[in-house]
Amino acid sequence: MSSHHIVREKQEPALLVLGLDNFTDELLGQLLEWSPTLIVTPLIAEKLNSYGIKIDWVITDEIDESLQSDIKSLPLGDRTIIASALSYLIAQGYPAVNIVADEFDLNDYLPFADKINLVIFYDQQKIYAVNPGFSKWKPSGEGIKLLQHPANFKTSGLQKINDSSFKTLADGFFELHFDNSCIFIAEAL
Numbered sequence: 001m002s003s004h005h006i007v008r009e010k011q012e013p014a015l016l017v018l019g020l021d022n023f024t025d026e027l028l029g030q031l032l033e034w035s036p037t038l039i040v041t042p043l044i045a046e047k048l049n050s051y052g053i054k055i056d057w058v059i060t061d062e063i064d065e066s067l068q069s070d071i072k073s074l075p076l077g078d079r080t081i082i083a084s085a086l087s088y089l090i091a092q093g094y095p096a097v098n099i100v101a102d103e104f105d106l107n108d109y110l111p112f113a114d115k116i117n118l119v120i121f122y123d124q125q126k127i128y129a130v131n132p133g134f135s136k137w138k139p140s141g142e143g144i145k146l147l148q149h150p151a152n153f154k155t156s157g158l159q160k161i162n163d164s165s166f167k168t169l170a171d172g173f174f175e176l177h178f179d180n181s182c183i184f185i186a187e188a189l
Contacts, residue, residue: 010037012035013094013097015100016099017038018101020047022102023121037056038054039057039058040055056072057071059081060074086109098119099118102122109184113129126189131181132181135176136174137173140169142167142188145186146183147183149163150179151178152177152179153178
């Protein structure tokens with residue numbers, strides 16, 4: 001896409017930043033390239049504000065007046081930060097969200113996996129949900145890790161390393177087949 005194309009609202013994934021401890025500025029820049037809707041925690045808001053990055057929403061019940069004046073507050077209520085942010089994005093019709101996190105608990109994301117396309121960047125990994133029959137092209141020797149153990153799991157194009165780790169046999173497509181509606185997998189960044 002050349003730079004003169006107009007990016008429509010919600011065409012690009014939203015960006016939820018929960019932590020930046022193990023995430024490079026270069027990767028963050030790539031995620032911010034198309035000016036996604038940016039949702040952050042108060043601590044991340046301070047850091048990104050100091051970089052001059054435009055923030056759309058801060059997940060908090062109290063807004064910090066020292067931040068940008070046009071930042072909106074996304075109330076927590078009785079939900080977790082993740083549940084508040086993902087519920088908001090789903091209600092607003094966002095089809096996808098990229099999430100940068102310093103901590104990862106699969107149970108935080110499972111309730112949302114069938115409602116919005118999730119890509120979680122955590123611990124030098126890209127974690128995402130896939131449906132049965134998922135296929136992807138990867139170079140030979142690349143690793144794939146299962147974060148769940150699905151029913152009737154079968155692969156093609158992969159060599160099993162252990163119960164949850166696989167590597168690609170050759171340059172080309174690998175496939176995952178299983179009975180669950182979706183499962184989460186991880187690959188190295």
